[in-house]
Amino acid sequence: TQLLEQSPQFLSIQEGENLTVYCNSSSVFSSLQWYRQEPGEGPVLLVTVVTGGEVKKLKRLTFQFGDARKDSSLHITAAQPGDTGLYLCAPLTGSARQLTFGSGTQLTVLP
């Protein structure tokens, strides 16, 4: 059974600060997706990482896939209130017939 852990569970920071959230598992993934969910809405796909050690940047967001493909991190530089939301990771294995989500990190960026 794949154990998936996201940390921290909650994070509250001031606008302009940097932060990193993590997604860790005991299993090896073939790829991993990050989603952000705002209150009252469905999750929105941010990125898919596929290769171990891969780093992808989307403006102020930097996503990294671990070398062993068991973990991933999301780093936000100079956080803004618009970054507030629930950040979910969803790893994929080659045999998976469903997308399984972590419990998420609830980020609040205060103005």
Next chain:
Amino acid sequence: KAGVTQTPRYLIKTRGQQVTLSCSPISGHRSVSWYQQTPGQGLQFLFEYFSETQRNKGNFPGRFSGRQFSNSRSEMNVSTLELGDSALYLCASSLNPPPSNYGYTFGSGTRLTVV
């Protein structure tokens, strides 16, 4: 292009009743997945349909069922509602079913409250 449309957006039902939720995927997407989201359990997988066939089902009782039509629209039904069924029900469509790197597009969900 139009996104994933879920109806209704909000619903209040009484224990013991049944409910049907609808999902219209993005045009061309043939894979539709359903999730239940609650504060305590997070996003829990219900089932996934591809080309009118249920390919996978999560660990939910038989009161939860679904189907997909030839136009890829999907419905899920919950019978004999319980208080614990109160949740946000999310539908996600994808061009290709898992395992696929294509990614999901989610609807805004149906907020079901059972009283």
